[in-house]
Amino acid sequence: MFALLLCEAFLLTPIFLFGSTGETLTEKSGHLNLGTPGTICVGGAGGMIGVAVYDSICGGFANSNPFLTFMFVLFFALLFGALSGLLFSFFTVSLRCNQNVMGLAYTTFGIGFYGLIATLVNRPDGFLNQYCGTISRLFMTRSEAPNGFCEIFLSHGLLFYLSFVIAIVVAVVLKRTRVGLFVRTVGENAGSADAAGIDVSKYRYITTIIGCSISALAGLYYFVEINNGLVEFKNIDAYGWLAVALVIFTLWKTDLGILGAILFAFLFKLPEIYGLPSASLNILFQYLPYFVTVVILVIISMVNKKAVQAPANLGIPYFREER
């Protein structure tokens, strides 16, 4: 039972992890991107388009190559994510629009875009499902013994491992490198960063584009690994808001984000697997992550220590002549 829970929770983890890693990177540069749920949806839509484009190129499922499919899908998800980031930073950096409004509008857009692309791309023969099946089996090491070590840790697709690698890489880059220091400076005090000769706009553009590309992979993962190519989605935007919550929960650290993502996935799956005594308690349990995030938010504001706070310039557009 517990092994099954672990397995299911691990399967869900990368959604939160991709989403929160991308969002953390963006927030570290001073951008509160509330468009993350939208970006995740757009990433999923990118995955669908990738499958459809590859299908039309290779001419049917029979001639397809799983590896090439994967590359196409990955490319389109990253492309759409990067375009989301470009749009977001164009609005908030170049046009200096309000980030919250931009983010909410983009989330609305993304959810709509996913739904529209889903109806346009989908065909009754279920080709999306076939392709996604081959992708998720591509790098999988199937274990012989059920519920064993292999089942839990080694039976996932490449995207699963990629999420952990990206989270660690982002954490190291932010903490240990010169570029990471610059990014953090831009997020903490854009004025000082500018005075020190750091190009604030450039850093914000690049981090947002990379961050959104990472977030978009969450949508791709959802589409390929969890939905297995079915276009119906129930709560992809709820996952997105949980990813935003996770950023706060992990105090803007992506290496902690790995543990946080596993915990959130655990809480999400716990009632489903074990089955609490009543259906209403099940529901309450699923909303626990939001509540925990609120508690964390209150605690970090009470502690009032700089190390655990949000970046000081979070949500403030930078205009040099405004000082």
Next chain:
Amino acid sequence: MSEIKVEEKQVNTEHHENKKPREKLFHITKRLDVSLKYKIILRVVSILVALVVCAIVLFIFKPGKFGAFFKESFNSLFGSTNKFFNILYEFAFLLGIAIAILPCFKMKFWNLGGEGQVLMGCLGAALVSKYVGPHVPNFICIILMIICAMIAGGLWAFIPAFFKARFDTNETLFTLMMNYIAMGIVEFTVQLVDPTHGSFAGLTSGVYHTSTNISILISFIVVSVLTVFMYVYLNYTKHGYELSVVGETRNTAKYIGINVKTVIIRTAIICGCLAGIMGYLVVAKQTSINKDIIGGKGFTSVMIAWLGHMNVIEIVIMAFLVAFISRGSNQVSTKLGLSGSFVQISIAVFLLTILAFEFFLNYEVHFNKQLFSKKKKLEEVKE
């Protein structure tokens, strides 16, 4: 040490290579005072452009149907009485929430929790209707429902405001999370009380039993009254003045003797209470409740309040336009066989375009004329 020297050398050589300082093609300055005429022209232009952009988006997904967007949208407005009332309901709904959260925004308190506050209001009203309603006369039930909805909504706004005032907790993220906690509570309560339907379907006391159009008209009238109240409250009362000072600068507010904490909490509670009234209106029309009953309108209203520049009249116009786009694109998508998601896309595209035009309201672009003329001169010399 040696590394640093190498770096310095590189920097020096680079510096020598680009001797000429780069001149920018244009620079941006802030507009300090904007004339009303410019503002109105810009607004009208931005709305027209936004409509055209929506039509272009439709064109991308359904080639050859450029004009259909305008045709169907206006058809949805003037096509029939029912369609008109649908728009009216959407308009009242969006305007009501936008008006409810307006004081918070004026205070620069980012209340993204409109969705949750209305939902809690719905829950309060629905619970009263279900449990108290059958035992009391209808008009007492209505009053009780409204009071309960106001308390529930107010409480939901009070919690983040208290922590904002006391510990300066980030209210953007706090109120955002509160939305989902509210959804959880609603889903939990519905499951607990009415597991078979999954909603309190068929509430009878304290709800409109008249025709749908009349119930929409009542909602619209209530929202209009709230709008007028908010206009007076913000512009002609002491409270309104205090909260705008707190919004501008906290320190000034402190120096002139305004109790900042009280103002923050008081304003948030008023927001929550108004949102609660909206919750009552929703329950009274729908006669049921579920967690998706607001359907993201809380977030749309946030954008409406911001793009309306926290000005009641502009908000009314914006809310109407968004309702128009929403119902219009709904009509378009059903007529042309697109999925219902097109509605969300067109609302987002419309709002994004108007948001982009805000730039020209706040900033002025100066092109570097010298640079242009220099380039021309250089070209002439080369020739």
